[in-house]
Amino acid sequence: MERNQMRRQLALMRQSFFDQGFLDEQFIQLEELQDDANPNFVEEVVTLYYRDSSRLILNIDQALERNPLDFNKLDNYMHQFKGSSTSIGAKKVKAECTQFREYCKAGNSEGCMRTFQQLKKEYAILKRKLEAFFQQARQAGPLETACRSRN
């Protein structure tokens, strides 16, 4: 596919993430930090996010199998999850984290479990979208628009 066309597609893909609420302003902050010294900064940060998240998801899954639930521990994990989701601008995932914490505070086991299933769904969708985005970005070649301008 012609390079300009690829870049246009990439820009549309990126815009859809914001329009559909998957990402928020914080993601743009990450893009603005990317520069010649760190040309893959955004992808590196997102990769760290996947690493953090998969660990937390595992921990939370295990914690949700306990009976009774340790809401304190769960809230603790979710505080971390929310924190890193906020740091990369993962808007929908962050919203699920907030909801989960509400259920923790209310001691609502069913609410926690239901919300966590939803959270995992949102997380998987976002991860897929971002992976596709970075892969396409690599194919399109260095993209000036998302990085700090040299002018």
Added chain:
Amino acid sequence: MRMASSSSFSSASMAMGDEKPHVLAVDDSLLDRKLIEKLLTNSSCKVTTAENGQKALDLLGLGDGQHALNSIASKVNLIITDYCMPGMTGYELLKKIKESPTMKDIPVVIVSSENVPTRIKKCLDEGAEEFMLKPLQKSDVNRLRCQLTKFSNPHKGMLCMGR
């Protein structure tokens, strides 16, 4: 020695010459450490990171049985620490810094993802310069950077004589 006037801010140099301000950033999240480091580096700061309060104290030469001689203590212009950390919280770290004769004058900024008025008051009362919400943005760091010219670490450039 030429002193910069307090009414103007030059982004190219600090009061003590053309040295970059040195910031110690403390956060248990690797992701957030990477972010803050980049934010600060892009603002022409030298950055050291620590993953918890104890490591921060060790770097500052305030660990058990340490001397300040080998530490970065004399060079740090600002400490930014997360509030919520396992083990030692940012607040507890702040207290230890303010209790130290060598470190108490280094400005400490607390950052937190949660906006809790009692928490904010507690930190400011203990001597935190500021309490800011995470995630930090470019504009926050620019503002801190500007304020750094007003805080000069009195120990910068001086030898620590084996305290």
